[in-house]
Amino acid sequence: MNNTTNHPAGYSIAEGNAASRNAYSWSKKTFPNRAGKPGEPARDLDGGFSNEIRFGTERLGISSDGIGTKIEVAERLNKYDTLGYDLIAMTADDLIAAGFVPTNLSNIIDVNHLDYDVVDEMMRGLHDAANFAGMAITGGEIAELGNRIGGWPGARMNFNWCSTAIGVLHPSLPQPLSGNTARAGHAVVALRSPSFRSNGYSLARKTLQRVFGDNWHEAPFQLAVSSEQLTKQASTDKLPSTWGEAMLAPSLIYAPGVAALLDAGLPLHGVAHITGGGLADNFQRVLKNGVGAVLDNLFEPLPAMRRLMEIGDISAETAYLYWNMGTGMLLVTEPDSADAVVASLQASGYDAQVAGRLTEEQGVTLRVAAGELRYT
Amino acid sequence: MNNTTNHPAGYSIAEGNAASRNAYSWSKKTFPNRAGKPGEPARDLDGGFSNEIRFGTERLGISSDGIGTKIEVAERLNKYDTLGYDLIAMTADDLIAAGFVPTNLSNIIDVNHLDYDVVDEMMRGLHDAANFAGMAITGGEIAELGNRIGGWPGARMNFNWCSTAIGVLHPSLPQPLSGNTARAGHAVVALRSPSFRSNGYSLARKTLQRVFGDNWHEAPFQLAVSSEQLTKQASTDKLPSTWGEAMLAPSLIYAPGVAALLDAGLPLHGVAHITGGGLADNFQRVLKNGVGAVLDNLFEPLPAMRRLMEIGDISAETAYLYWNMGTGMLLVTEPDSADAVVASLQASGYDAQVAGRLTEEQGVTLRVAAGELRYT
CATH class of the missing domain: 3.30.1330.10 (PurM-like, N-terminal domain)
Known part of the structure; x- marks a missing residue:
């Protein structure tokens, strides 16, 4: 995917990345x-x-x-x-x-x-x-x-x-987690996000403003027919009554859950916090040494995200570039520890599931309800 | 002095302090x-x-x-x-x-x-x-x-x-410097500031805007007759050519000089970094156990500060409340180490001088060209 051609949120992710790289090069000196x-x-x-x-x-x-x-x-x-x-x-x-x-x-x-x-x-x-x-x-x-x-x-x-x-x-780690030790065959565990966290608001607000006008936050939050069949997980969240409420839902802090699984001695080879740039972009930074990934069991996008795509005519490609789409963190672990990692995170109160695996083939493939999205 | 009655800079220092104290009380929990x-x-x-x-x-x-x-x-x-x-x-x-x-x-x-x-x-x-x-x-x-x-x-x-x-x-210190060990009779050493540092700009900009209009930064920087007799120290600074240049002069970073005098084993009992709230307010935070101070040998205010007072009809009381007035840091040391502290700072390239002493009488007295200012 090319991040530079479209700026649906009103700014360029590529320009931001270039300025950040330059700032880091000054810092490194x-x-x-x-x-x-x-x-x-x-x-x-x-x-x-x-x-x-x-x-x-x-x-x-x-x-x-x-x-x-x-x-x-x-x-x-x-x-x-x-x-x-x-x-x-x-x-x-x-x-x-x-x-x-x-x-x-x-x-x-x-x-x-x-x-x-x-x-x-x-x-x-x-x-x-x-x-x-x-x-x-x-x-x-x-x-x-x-x-x-x-x-x-x-x-x-x-x-x-x-x-x-x-x-x-964490005392169990010989060095910071960077993805350097991740290998094809490793499992990927996803942590569900019940909110947008703090990313993708420019695109969301632009869409809501266009559809509902200046006071979009007061517009009632209603699901369209096509969004009514919520998955089991998404339906456990209380549905917001207004768009303002939907967009203010706070970020879930994952750190205590991840620290607890490290405390339990479970192995991690890389972790991606899904922030600006979306799921694939953030996960690709963790994939070193030419490994790729197929993620075919991600969490469902939030109802608000699905509804925004419909009313704003936003493609899945764009939505996955700006929003976390229901998954806030991806953890790389060994295949025979994957179930224990999921169980540990669940015991800490988080929704977690095995979402896919690392592959020898480079690039990230997301198999989601909207179809297959490839990032190379 | 009462910081709440006048808001010449357009905001209230007292309100800011109350909000900061409240924020700290939440933090402490x-x-x-x-x-x-x-x-x-x-x-x-x-x-x-x-x-x-x-x-x-x-x-x-x-x-x-x-x-x-x-x-x-x-x-x-x-x-x-x-x-x-x-x-x-x-x-x-x-x-x-x-x-x-x-x-x-x-x-x-x-x-x-x-x-x-x-x-x-x-x-x-x-x-x-x-x-x-x-x-x-x-x-x-x-x-x-x-x-x-x-x-x-x-x-x-x-x-x-x-x-x-x-x-x-610093490895020589048993605990952070807080002023707890400062005693009446201790000496106060001042470090000269060649700029406004980053404080007092609301008042300065408001004044410049009123006198010179929207493009005040292009107005030539000229001293009035009464400001022409610069002191030796102030005259070693290159005079700015415009008001913009005068106001952009960067902050001098004191940390390396203070670290060097601690490295040399010189004693410090408290240090005040002169930031928002001016000289006396920042110094009073360092004065514990009922001690006060008389500062009768401070550096001269910057030419830009003196000129702003004239053209903006700003009293010395107000100026000393919002600006550093030529002194960016005050250090409390033992009387027989004061000359060595000054010499160490000068060897590091800073302008420093003994500015006064701590007293048994509470409150801070500034004896400056504009007269005597008392803060209790």
């Missing part, structure tokens, strides 16, 4: 500043840099991210106490995907003008999410930036919210 | 999540929490902050390669003020729409600043947020930029 000192970036088995930094014998990971434009949904609903789950999920689950158990979080709230009560609601939710994730919030900053911050005009306060999380490499 | 585990928040001698987090025997600090509205000046001048110094100064110097030597930085760039070249210039400057500070940039994220980000309309790209820095407690 600063790594020698810590050579042989605390904070030294570690190298992986292949001699490249892993995302581990060393302090004495401690092996830490660090991850930064924000909630993005999902905040507009909270502004529209005037409900701010679930965004903390999104904020923590973005960084904590990037860390656990590399084998780091998230421990600490520092957050920055940029506001146009300060509203004490909105910040209070946000922090209450962040507190709840930190308890869920077993993390301590050990840093924070609130900055009042006036017209540098925009958002939904009807909101009490417009803001952007980002954080940096720190984690420790 | 999450500290038990790491009790006895990696990432545990440490307690200080008095039983309260210090800003130290423990990983095994490693004692780390973490600090998050952004550049704020100074970015508008870079947008106006279309010059982005010095902001990295401001970004690193904010967090690195908060860390060293608590005794943590900054080691790693993770940064987040929020943009309205991505401009590859602007980000490239920003990252080049961040790279230069990281080399100056001896830090490695080991994390980063770029987020495209559309109309959630605003700024100067003529700019190629509008953005906000924040970062989180990690540091290690």
